[in-house]
Amino acid sequence: MRTPRKEVLTQPSGITHVMWKCHNGERLLESPESKRLYLKNVNFGLEHESTDESLKLHCFSVMDNHTHQQMSYENGSKTLSDFMRLAHSRFGGEYNRQTKRTGAVLNDRPKTCLIGDSTYEMRVQLYIEANPIRAGMAKPETLRFIPWNSYRFYAYGIVDEYTKHLTPSPWYQALGKTQKERQAAYRQLFQEYVEQYVKPWRKFVSRFIGTDAWVLEREQVLKSWRASTRSRSSRWANDSGRGPPAGLMDL
Helix, strand or coil: CCCCHHHHCCCCCEEEEEEEEEHHHCCCCCCHHHHHHHHHHHHHHHHCCCCCCCEEEEEEEECCCEEEEEEEECCCCHHHHHHHHHHHHHHHHHHHHHHCCCCCCECCCCEEEEECCHHHHHHHHHHHHCHHHHCCCCCCCCHHHCCCECHHHHHHCCCCCCCCCECCCHHHHCCCCCHHHHHHHHHHHHHHHHHHCCCCCHHHHCCEECCHHHHHHHHHHHHHHHHHHHHHHHHHHHHHCCCCCCCHHHC
């Protein structure tokens, strides 16, 4: 069973690896048109009045049956949840109308993995942008020509309708004093990553992403939260015989 988002994103601010899968693994994003439609709705969500500067997009990769994004949030994760609900529901409706299709487009609610520190922010970004290479859809030297991947922005400074909302993380800014220096350093960093990590590293899709000590700490917090929730549920059941009020356990 998927861990509820509020149990993972308990911190008032954080950075997360967001993963979205098509219904039943269908390749609904296989065509360039559907990828453009998806990113258009990501832009719509980022530009919507309900989304303020507390939410930032750092990188992305749109594959044939799933997507990856790295995003940061402040003042609680509600803005992140609202953004995903808005962008994905709008994409699903438009996709079904354009393809004369009915039924679900999203397999489940997006998975959001909390990232522990800047080192893992960097590693997760490299993991996200290397997805087309890992899937055999591109080579390192051709990745810059794929519009639905943020690599070209960080490696070559390409700004267009899909990359215009990207916010570089502090670790990227520290790669050099000028844009050209940062881009050259990032290309080298990415090449080294591709050479060392050909296969996906499962740690990048776990609910907590960071050092072993940090992950253990977050798992203990989650365990305590669940124990407290079960204790409250048990007290409600003993008091009323009916359990907690309807819907309370779904919050």
